[in-house]
Amino acid sequence: MSNTIVANDLRKRYGDVNAVDGVSLTVEAGEFFGILGPNGAGKTTTLEIIEGLRQADAGEISVFGQSPWPRNPALLPRMGVQLQASAFFERLTAREQLRTFGSLYGVPGRKADEMLEVVGLSDKADTQVEKLSGGQAQRLSIACALVHEPELVFLDEPTAALDPQARRNLWDVLRAINTDGRTVVLTTHYMDEAEVLCDRVAIMDHGRILRSGAPAALVRGLEAAARVSVASGVMNADEARTLPGADEVTDDEVSLTISTRDAPKVVAALAERGALEGVQIKGATLEDVFLDLTGREYRA
Structure with a gap:
């Protein structure tokens, strides 16, 4: 399998804080890859560097064989990004939101509407986003990241603050995304989520990757x-x-x-x-x- 992402010795510093301190990782095509770590571990900063939203101080990063920084227009249609906190246009319905995001990539309105069914929001198509529940808003956020059918999807703590039922429903959506052939990179605080969804994980703390591998292999290696x-x-x-x-x-x-x-x-x-x-x-x-x-x- 080819590597979709290759990062080598990434570094990012803010004052006295080494937010990313020598991170190296690879993500294969079609893989569901998780980045785990406590608050302040450097997960989001690492993701933003890979996405091309933030410039690394040092190191090399390749996505589909190209550099994401400076912002690379050739990569944008191939990536979908769901951030920790998503902002929607006020007073638009779920359908209008999704069509607006889709129009940025030339996606026809009817095609955009199909994504509502993928994330289980067909019955909320005419509901204003302010009236959606937390779980529904998260699913809409993921739909916006997927509306242009990207090959690579980034999900930054997509189930944070959701109730258990909403989390489980969202897991089904994420499994379907990956089963459809997309490469998925996920950050999460939930270990059960990573065990269920991820092919491999990297555990970060203080800006460094402490260990990586398949969840089952990491558990066996603990000898607990x-x-x-x-x-x-x-x-x-x-x-x-x-x-x-x-x-x-x-x-x-x-x-x-x-x-x-x-x-x-x-x-x-x-x-x-x-x-x-x-x-x-x-x-x-x-x-x-x-x-x-x-x-x-x-x-x-």
């Missing part, structure tokens, strides 16, 4: 303990601590949870004692990898 839980009361905590393979044991009077690096041995021991009621086994997740790399301290 698994958690085996059974219903509280089937065994007391002291007895659980004597089980072969048990490391730590907690009991919150709902579940007895055993932390272990040998889950099969623990489960076998529980089975011998007839203590498998409500058994659940949970391994490490991408969130564990994220916290292991970036720490657990609060970020403003």
Whole structure:
């Protein structure tokens, strides 16, 4: 597969802050690529450099084999950008908004209208954007980024501040975008979102990429303990601590949870004692990898 994006040693500084400090990455054609990181990690600045919205202080960036900076008119029709905060024209309906964005790329009105169906907003076509819910406005923002059928789509925290149902519905839209053959680059704070959607992710902090790879591979590489839980009361905590393979044991009077690096041995021991009621086994997740790399301290 060919590389759609190649970034090498990108750097961007604001005063004493290294917003982007030597970022190198590649994104293959047709890939769903995620950039993860806490607030202030440099995700948005990195994305803006790749999009050609901001000039890097140093480093090289290539999109479809061309430099996006200075603003490259040849690249603009091939890219779709959904920013963290999207601004719409006041008092226009969803259909009018989308047709206006489409007209900038010479997209016929009827073709633009079809995008409303793609993002599930056909029934809101005549609704003014001010009256759309948060999730509906986000879907309209994505529709505006897709109206000219770009090959490469950038999504900067597209599900931020959405309720769980709206997030899940938007995931379906994003999967469809990628399945249709488009390359997608996503920034997000939600680890479950990245695990579900992304082929590969890069975890950033303090302007640097700390680790990258397929989510499942990053989780396996952590070698974190698994958690085996059974219903509280089937065994007391002291007895659980004597089980072969048990490391730590907690009991919150709902579940007895055993932390272990040998889950099969623990489960076998529980089975011998007839203590498998409500058994659940949970391994490490991408969130564990994220916290292991970036720490657990609060970020403003």
